[in-house]
Amino acid sequence: xxxxxxxxxxxxxxxxxxxxxxxxxxxxxxxxxxxxxxxxxxxxxxxxxxxxxxxxxxxxxxxxxxxxxxxxxxxxxxxxxxxxxxxxxxxxxxxxxxxxxxxxxxxxxxxxxxxxxxxxxxxxxxxxxxxxxxxxxxxxxxxx
Amino acid sequence: xxxxxxxxxxxxxxxxxxxxxxxxxxxxxxxxxxxxxxxxxxxxxxxxxxxxxxxxxxxxxxxxxxxxxxxxxxxxxxxxxxxxxxxxxxxxxxxxxxxxxxxxxxxxxxxxxxxxxxxxxxxxxxxxxxxxxxxxxxxxxxxxxxxxxxxxxxxxxxxxxxxxxxxxxxxxxxxxxxxxxxxxxxxxxxxxxxxxxxxxxxxxxxxxxxxxxxxxxxxxxxxxxxxxxxxxxxxxxxxxxxxxxxxxxxxxxxxxxxxxxxxxxxxxxxxxxxxxxxxxxxxxxxxxxxxxxxxxxxxxxxxxxxxxxxxxxxxxxxxxxxxxxxxxxxxxxxxxxxxxxxxxxxxxxxxxxxxxxxxxxxxxxxxxxxxxxxxxxxxxxxxxxxxxxxxxxxxxxxxxxxxxxxxxxxxxxxxxxxxxxxxxxxxxxxxxxxxxxxxxxxxxxxxxxxxxxxxxxxxxxxxxxx
Numbered sequence: 001x002x003x004x005x006x007x008x009x010x011x012x013x014x015x016x017x018x019x020x021x022x023x024x025x026x027x028x029x030x031x032x033x034x035x036x037x038x039x040x041x042x043x044x045x046x047x048x049x050x051x052x053x054x055x056x057x058x059x060x061x062x063x064x065x066x067x068x069x070x071x072x073x074x075x076x077x078x079x080x081x082x083x084x085x086x087x088x089x090x091x092x093x094x095x096x097x098x099x100x101x102x103x104x105x106x107x108x109x110x111x112x113x114x115x116x117x118x119x120x121x122x123x124x125x126x127x128x129x130x131x132x133x134x135x136x137x138x139x140x141x142x143x144x
Numbered sequence: 145x146x147x148x149x150x151x152x153x154x155x156x157x158x159x160x161x162x163x164x165x166x167x168x169x170x171x172x173x174x175x176x177x178x179x180x181x182x183x184x185x186x187x188x189x190x191x192x193x194x195x196x197x198x199x200x201x202x203x204x205x206x207x208x209x210x211x212x213x214x215x216x217x218x219x220x221x222x223x224x225x226x227x228x229x230x231x232x233x234x235x236x237x238x239x240x241x242x243x244x245x246x247x248x249x250x251x252x253x254x255x256x257x258x259x260x261x262x263x264x265x266x267x268x269x270x271x272x273x274x275x276x277x278x279x280x281x282x283x284x285x286x287x288x289x290x291x292x293x294x295x296x297x298x299x300x301x302x303x304x305x306x307x308x309x310x311x312x313x314x315x316x317x318x319x320x321x322x323x324x325x326x327x328x329x330x331x332x333x334x335x336x337x338x339x340x341x342x343x344x345x346x347x348x349x350x351x352x353x354x355x356x357x358x359x360x361x362x363x364x365x366x367x368x369x370x371x372x373x374x375x376x377x378x379x380x381x382x383x384x385x386x387x388x389x390x391x392x393x394x395x396x397x398x399x400x401x402x403x404x405x406x407x408x409x410x411x412x413x414x415x416x417x418x419x420x421x422x423x424x425x426x427x428x429x430x431x432x433x434x435x436x437x438x439x440x441x442x443x444x445x446x447x448x449x450x451x452x453x454x455x456x457x458x459x460x461x462x463x464x465x466x467x468x469x470x471x472x473x474x475x476x477x478x479x480x481x482x483x484x485x486x487x488x489x490x491x492x493x494x495x496x497x498x499x500x501x502x503x504x505x506x507x508x509x510x511x512x513x514x515x516x517x518x519x520x521x522x523x524x525x526x527x528x529x530x531x532x533x534x535x536x537x538x539x540x541x542x543x544x545x546x547x548x549x550x551x552x553x554x555x556x557x558x559x560x561x562x563x564x565x566x567x568x569x570x571x572x573x574x575x576x577x578x579x580x581x582x583x584x585x586x587x588x589x590x591x592x593x594x595x596x597x598x599x600x601x602x603x604x605x606x607x608x609x610x
Contacts, residue, residue: 001523001524002523004490004521005490005520005521005523007489007490008487008490008492008495008519008520008521009492009495009496009497009498009519009520010496011487011494011495011496011501011506012496012501012506013506080450080451081450081451082449082450082451083449083451083453084490085453085455086449086451086453087351087453087454089390089392090386090390090451090452090453090454091451091452091453093389093390093452094451094452095451097389103451107489112489125531126524126528126531126532127524127528129527129528129530129531130524130525130526130527130528130529130530130531130532131525131527131528132527133526133527133528133530134207134210134525134526134527134528135527137209137210137213137526137527138206138207138209138210141206141209141210141212
């Protein structure tokens with residue numbers, strides 16, 4: 001199973017924000033789309049960072065003025081970027097090991113999606129559940 | 145007005161596609177507590193079960209036993225099957241919207257991905273899926289010609305379809321006799337002159353998609369030796385490191401099995417099944433008659449991507465493999481349904497968790513849903529479609545509670561049947577299928593086989609006395 005299969009059922013695409021936009025705008029988007037992270041893109045729609053709810057919470061705990069700050073001040077710049085052909089298992093392992101919750105996905109230079117650790121866990125759970133279901137059916141079947 | 149879903153006013157659902165996903169979703173809808181649903185299932189073929197009948201290999205009868213569970217689902221009094229009825233040909237989405245509160249599309253991935261290399265369309269080069277549909281007796285593919293007078297064949301890919309094709313090509317007539325392979329294929333394969341079959345994987349043994357039972361089976365064929373090159377199944381540094389970081393027993397075992405095969409010498413069996421790794425076809429070479437005679441392969445090494453996936457990287461080493469028959473099995477694609485939004489990037493219906501989206505607003509279209517391979521792409525085993533269907537059915541139930549359904553003008557079982565009778569008088573009911581099934585199994589019993597399939601629609605009509 002690869003990342004493309006996870007993106008297929010997330011037809012609404014990626015929610016992005018600009019580095020100069022405010023954290024208030026970012027929070028609005030996170031709530032509106034019920035998501036945990038935004039991809040920060042430059043004017044050419046190339047990712048320059050990622051902004052997660054965690055980044056905002058961390059700053060808000062010590063800074064009352066968090067809302068007016070620009071996205072660029074809080075975003076993570078060192079982003080691990082995935083490809084549609086990447087294996088789900090490898091990506092899940094890398095995310096767990098490096099404690100990353102979101103991976104933007106690019107295909108031929110264009111941003112095509114984002115996968116969260118939740119998406120990966122769900123995909124793996126569905127895979128195991130499916131295999132179990134198939135094995136049980138075969139075990140219970142009267143063998144022809 | 146109250147929501148549909150009661151005895152007086154049942155929720156009417158049209159399921160388009162009679163494969164596993166359709167049956168899992170139907171079962172979940174009909175068993176939903178506090179909901180009275182009626183399900184009409186459509187399929188373009190006269191027979192149900194999708195790839196369980198037309199895809200799963202005939203020598204894997206045990207996998208096909210899942211149909212017993214589907215048969216139970218179909219016995220529900222509020223379930224009907226309309227076989228031989230195609231969306232776009234006999235009924236349109238607009239028709240369905242007039243008769244159902246909810247539509248569920250689960251039509252699978254019907255075409256193959258292309259390799260995108262020169263010579264791909266030479267005579268003798270085929271999509272593996274067409275060969276599979278042919279040997280399984282799919283009425284649309286039963287008359288396709290495959291030149292089995294060739295001695296060498298290559299199967300590009302190492303997924304389960306590729307493995308099925310290679311295995312069927314290597315089976316003896318006696319082995320195939322014990323299966324429900326279509327009669328025309330049984331006869332053609334009996335005359336097959338294939339001596340060598342090459343299964344080609346672009347990555348290494350640790351990344352191959354086939355399962356351990358599948359690869360074990362390849363080593364136990366009655367009259368075909370398995371051939372593996374030791375240098376191609378020795379683990380490279382990157383694969384070894386990946387396995388150490390993220391140990392996985394199944395992968396370790398898979399590599400062990402393959403390395404075991406590499407130690408085996410030929411035992412004098414008639415056929416040879418060679419499993420190759422770290423090679424990609426770059427060109428098919430033809431003769432003056434436009435027939436494939438060889439394949440040019442590039443040797444690959446592996447490289448790690450940013451996320452740690454090991455991907456093939458071509459080297460500057462090439463080799464030529466003489467083959468007269470090529471089957472490509474490098475992935476599948478869903479095809480758009482007329483009147484249903486499609487996501488070209490992933491070749492699936494445009495959806496979010498199974499809710500079909502409006503391509504303009506990216507908001508859900510009320511009452512339209514999808515499941516299975518046309519929702520998530522071709523991945524997983526049959527059972528994977530159960531949690532997949534459950535995700536969509538949960539959305540259907542949630543939306544129903546919110547009043548977000550279609551508003552059909554004629555939401556009755558009678559009105560729907562009238563429409564279908566008018567558009568496709570030769571439709572097949574589930575009763576028809578049960579009768580055909582009984583006849584097929586009976587024909588098989590007479591000759592000691594699990595079943596002998598009907599492979600033409602006319603033949604089926606005739607058998608039913610219609």
